[in-house]
Amino acid sequence: MADAILRIDRLSKCFGGLIATNNVTLEFERGQVHAIIGPNGAGKTTLINLLSGDLSPNDGVILFNGRNITRLPPHKISQMGIGRSYQKTNIFAEFTCFENCWVAAQSRLKSSMRFFRPARHLQAVQERAERALGLCGLKPRRDIQASAMSYGEQRQLEIGMMLATEPELLLLDEPLAGMGREESLQVIELLRRLAKEHTLILIEHDMDAVFAIADQLTVMVNGRVLETGTVEQIRSSQAVQEAYLGVEEAV
Numbered sequence: 001m002a003d004a005i006l007r008i009d010r011l012s013k014c015f016g017g018l019i020a021t022n023n024v025t026l027e028f029e030r031g032q033v034h035a036i037i038g039p040n041g042a043g044k045t046t047l048i049n050l051l052s053g054d055l056s057p058n059d060g061v062i063l064f065n066g067r068n069i070t071r072l073p074p075h076k077i078s079q080m081g082i083g084r085s086y087q088k089t090n091i092f093a094e095f096t097c098f099e100n101c102w103v104a105a106q107s108r109l110k111s112s113m114r115f116f117r118p119a120r121h122l123q124a125v126q127e128r129a130e131r132a133l134g135l136c137g138l139k140p141r142r143d144i145q146a147s148a149m150s151y152g153e154q155r156q157l158e159i160g161m162m163l164a165t166e167p168e169l170l171l172l173d174e175p176l177a178g179m180g181r182e183e184s185l186q187v188i189e190l191l192r193r194l195a196k197e198h199t200l201i202l203i204e205h206d207m208d209a210v211f212a213i214a215d216q217l218t219v220m221v222n223g224r225v226l227e228t229g230t231v232e233q234i235r236s237s238q239a240v241q242e243a244y245l246g247v248e249e250a251v
């Protein structure tokens, strides 16, 4: 691949006797949206957890911009430029939108920033939080308490919190889960906007959304990569039709 932002080589993760990630080798190209699909239990969230440092692999290597990040703790990985959202919302309900973004910006500010004077540091945090709010489309809701917002807005805020860490690569675990049609369309629009300036790894069940946003597609089944390629290649793959897409249509 010409310009891979992330390379995974023979990555494996076991939980007791269960191999949740089984010898996964993949490349993710800079600037693209790479979706990961597969049935429940396929190992998608586990893979994201390995990339974000929330889990440590049993085997294999993860290279981000050519640097080995395998087994680094989550805060280090975040500071290097990988942001993640969680499958379940992770916001502080009693805080406003701005305060949630502020906390995220503060907690993940690069250690180099500690050399600035406190006032300069606070200003940088403030700027990051404001920028993230603008990017995620919640500027008009800046001072609203998170608990008073709709579920869709809360998921949007979670993306805002991730953006407050100023990541280069975004790991998104089912950002549309539990959303109605209208809310989904808004978040799909948001993802499209983010894709212009970031690389995205997107786990998503909504196949319309995946086909609308993704450049590359990887299909996982039982912890393994069944197939990876462009959206068109996956659409026409016999193995995928049989193992996954066909099942969807039959439901």
Ligand SMILES: Nc1ncnc2c1ncn2[C@@H]1O[C@H](COP(=O)(O)OP(=O)(O)O)[C@@H](O)[C@H]1O
Residues within 6 Å of the ligand: 015, 018, 020, 038, 039, 040, 041, 042, 043, 044, 045, 046, 047
């Ligand atoms: N912390 C854990 N401890 C034990 N088993 C786990 C843990 N996390 C995930 N698993 C198991 O690993 C497999 C893959 O799970 P997961 O990565 O969440 O799949 P997906 O996100 O594709 O639905 C499942 O069988 C799940 O039960």
Ligand SMILES: [Mg+2]
Residues within 6 Å of the ligand: 044, 045, 046, 087
């Ligand atoms: Mg999952």
